[in-house]
Amino acid sequence: MIAPSASLLYGLCGAVLIGLGLYGFVAHRRLIRRVLAFNVIGSGIFLLFGASAYRDPAAGADPVPQAMIITGIVVALAATALALALIVAHARLAQSGALPEDETHEDGSEDAP
Amino acid sequence: MIASLFDLTLCLLILAVAGAAVFGRAAFMAVVFFIVYGILIAIAWLRLGAIDVALAEAAIGAGLTGVLLLAALSRIMRNIDAPEPAPVLEGKTIATGLASLVVTALVAHAFLTLPEPRGLQSRVTANLADAGAENPVTAVLLNFRGWDTLLESIVLLAALLGVWTLARDDAWSGRAGLRHVTRPGGVLAQFGRILPPIGLLVGIYLVWAGSKQPGGAFQGGTVLAAVWIVTIMAGLMQAPRVADRALRAALVIGPVIFLALAVAGVFAGAFLVFPPAHAGWLILAVEAVLTLSIAATLAMLIFGPPEGEEKR
Numbered sequence: 001m002i003a004p005s006a007s008l009l010y011g012l013c014g015a016v017l018i019g020l021g022l023y024g025f026v027a028h029r030r031l032i033r034r035v036l037a038f039n040v041i042g043s044g045i046f047l048l049f050g051a052s053a054y055r056d057p058a059a060g061a062d063p064v065p066q067a068m069i070i071t072g073i074v075v076a077l078a079a080t081a082l083a084l085a086l087i088v089a090h091a092r093l094a095q096s097g098a099l100p101e102d103e104t105h106e107d108g109s110e111d112a113p
Numbered sequence: 114m115i116a117s118l119f120d121l122t123l124c125l126l127i128l129a130v131a132g133a134a135v136f137g138r139a140a141f142m143a144v145v146f147f148i149v150y151g152i153l154i155a156i157a158w159l160r161l162g163a164i165d166v167a168l169a170e171a172a173i174g175a176g177l178t179g180v181l182l183l184a185a186l187s188r189i190m191r192n193i194d195a196p197e198p199a200p201v202l203e204g205k206t207i208a209t210g211l212a213s214l215v216v217t218a219l220v221a222h223a224f225l226t227l228p229e230p231r232g233l234q235s236r237v238t239a240n241l242a243d244a245g246a247e248n249p250v251t252a253v254l255l256n257f258r259g260w261d262t263l264l265e266s267i268v269l270l271a272a273l274l275g276v277w278t279l280a281r282d283d284a285w286s287g288r289a290g291l292r293h294v295t296r297p298g299g300v301l302a303q304f305g306r307i308l309p310p311i312g313l314l315v316g317i318y319l320v321w322a323g324s325k326q327p328g329g330a331f332q333g334g335t336v337l338a339a340v341w342i343v344t345i346m347a348g349l350m351q352a353p354r355v356a357d358r359a360l361r362a363a364l365v366i367g368p369v370i371f372l373a374l375a376v377a378g379v380f381a382g383a384f385l386v387f388p389p390a391h392a393g394w395l396i397l398a399v400e401a402v403l404t405l406s407i408a409a410t411l412a413m414l415i416f417g418p419p420e421g422e423e424k425r
Contacts, residue, residue: 009116010157011224013124017131019217024135026209032140032186036147039178040131043154043170048224054161055230061162062232063249067258070169070250071265074331074407077173077181078272081414084185085276088417091189 011051017044029102031087035080042076120160127153144182151175164327165250168319172335173411180342180415188417245392246324254329255396259385263375266368266403269410273364277355280418286356290416295348305347312340320404324393330400334407341412352416360409367406371399 017040024037046069053065091097130153134146151174158167237249237257244252254262295301316336323329345352353360374395378386387395 006116006120006160008225009120009124010161012221013127013157015217015221015224016128018220019213020128020131020135022216023209023213026212027206030140032182032189033135033143036143036182037135039147039174040135040150043151043174046166047154047157048220050158050161050163050166052224052227053230053232054163055227056232057162059230059232059234062234063237063253064233064258066163066166066250067253068261069163069166070254070329070331071261073166073169073173074265075268077177077411078269078414080178081181082272082275084181085279085417088185088188088192089279091192095193097189097193 005055005057007051007054007057009051010054011048014044014046014048014051017041017047020044029098031090031097031099032084035083035087038083039076039080042072046072123153123157123160127157140186141183144179144186147182148175148179151179165248165329165332168327168332169335172332172339176339177335177411177415184415184417243389243392245387245389245394245396248323248325248327248329250327251323251329251396251400255399256387256392259371259375262403263368263371263385266371266406269407269414270364270368273410273413276414277418280355281421284419284421286354287419287421288354289352289413289419290345291420292351293346293348295346301347302349305343305349308343309340312336312343316340316404316408320400323400324397330403330407334404335411337404337408338411338415341408342415345416355413355419360413363405363409364413365406367399367403370402374399 021037021040021042021044025034025041028034028037049065050069053062087097094100096103127150130146130150134143134150137143137146151170155167155171155175158164158170234249237253240257241247241249241252244256246252246255295305316333318333319328319336320330320333321328323333344350374387375385378384381388
């Protein structure tokens with residue numbers, strides 16, 4: 001069996017991270033966990049992108065995807081900071097860490113609007 | 114490059130830690146795992162030959178995002194009296210899991226069937242002499258794709274404006290974030306004195322070295338922001354008032370100078386064009402002011418909106 005290349009391994013790792021993050025983003029009720037999961041999706045996409053640029057190691061690491069990923073990391077941080085500030089403001093006003101439509105009572109009934 | 118046992122172990126470790134960050138029951142634990150995850154991803158970037166990305170991921174992805182999540186978590190916990198809702202939406206987990214598996218399979222299939230790579234390395238290398246920076250990543254960031262970087266520095270400002278609009282009316286114009294009080298002689302107070310000189314040196318070095326070696330305005334600016342954050346968290350100085358003129362000047366000087374030089378480029382040929390003869394010092398000047406603005410903006414994003422002298 002031929003050993004897989006490093007770019008293949010990290011690319012597939014990125015694909016699994018995207019799935020993992022997507023699950024957490026949809027399944028979690030608490031908003032802060034959703035933001036965390038969204039960041040996992042983001043870094044999975046970056047890893048996939050970076051790995052696809054590294055499929056020809058003889059040519060050296062491609063600087064253009066690297067620069068775009070650095071830009072992406074900074075923009076992701078800016079979006080995360082804004083999202084978390086909104087969640088904190090929501091927690092202060094609504095006394096809850098989840099959206100109203102995701103709040104359920106013990107018996108499974110929904111909150112009245 | 115053939116994947117080694119190290120790469121395989123690292124990938125499995127990344128997936129395990131990401132799993133703990135996503136599936137873990139306690140939110141605090143999940144955030145701690147997320148920080149570890151960021152460090153592991155930074156190591157993966159080193160393995161992929163992307164040292165600049167590894168620096169950015171370690172400083173921004175793991176470090177600052179981790180601090181943001183921890184700070185937000187403690188503020189949320191302080192505000193919530195009602196019992197926490199169950200962590201996961203019941204009944205929808207199986208469908209969500211299946212959908213996520215399908216997405217992973219589709220993405221993996223797309224990755225496996227990508228056409229032959231035709232990178233831009235050769236074109237970057239061919240034009241590097243005119244770029245004014247020997248580090249190809251810096252050349253792409255500040256020259257070839259300067260448009261991205263200019264807009265990115267404005268996106269950071271827009272995010273900060275969004276965060277500031279969430280301040281309560283009575284707290285506005287106060288000092289950003291909460292007041293930090295630390296026990297004198299405690300770990301944080303000591304740490305806050307030892308770390309800043311080293312951090313200042315590392316941050317400025319990263320910017321200076323960025324034109325030739327891995328590093329640059331974003332990585333260096335993040336380290337400088339961290340120095341400021343640690344000093345304030347240690348209670349050695351107070352966060353600035355959001356209405357402070359010096360602070361506001363520091364926030365906008367980077368994008369303003371970058372934009373001004375981009376417009377001046379019109380006279381030399383086109384928007385955002387640096388004349389090759391002057392590109393070297395122009396890029397260094399843009400990097401210097403961008404570093405200042407990035408450091409100030411990132412630190413203000415971490416502190417959050419002014420919260421007034423409230424009860425703690």
